[in-house]
Amino acid sequence: MFAGQVVDVDSPQGRFADGAGLVSGRRLEDTEAYGKHLFHHFAGELSLHIHLGLYGKFADGELPVPAPVGQLRMRMSGDAHWLELRGSTACEVLSPVEVDAIRVRLGQDPLRDDADALTAYxxxxSSSKALFALLLDQTVVAGCGLIYANEVLFRAGLAPATPGRAIGAAQWVEIWDDLRALMKEGVVRGRIDTVHTAHTPEAMRRAPRIDRHGGEVYVYRRPGQPCLVCGSPILRGEMAGRNLYWCATCQKDR
Incomplete structure (x- = not known):
């Protein structure tokens, strides 16, 4: 949207005023996503780093820029469009060294073409941690969120508590490839749908329902409801401080 343009950046809320002043009036050269981190790279070796966290969100549109409303952390405008950011965990200007420090601590990102499944493996x-926890560990798999962690383990037929060291490299690559395909479909479709997918048979022969996360899922937020494959009730638990959902019949303990 803004690549190659000289952009204006400000902070109506004021919390990002100093950072906005550093990059406003510079050319935006490139935008890069790595896991849940977004980097806007500007001329002069400065990068705007954004992490949405749980409550951050973007809004955008065509010029003119609307009057600011509420707690607006950052606003960017270019030749024809504007972008607004609210509620993010991180919104800061970093040097190349600081950007590299973030990249180094992240694991492999399934959405990136330079990611390697065996590096993650x-x-x-070598870990005794549960696969569910490992999928959510951003130093292992960067960008895998709670829905995908629950769903990809159901699709693999693995109980969430299965230790990482209990699976071989080939099985991990299968999980990785499925996760990568699901996440890429999610980007294209603009919703998470793990049942009606292009690369696996569907369990149901109907259009996906639409709910809060956007598409159809096998286990996520379906406790007590029948499994779409076997009919057993979906179970709910907690692991690593996060909600997990699984089918005890389809996902056997190892």
């Missing part, structure tokens, strides 16, 4: 295969 070196951490997974």
């Amino acid at each position: 070196r951490k997974v295969g």
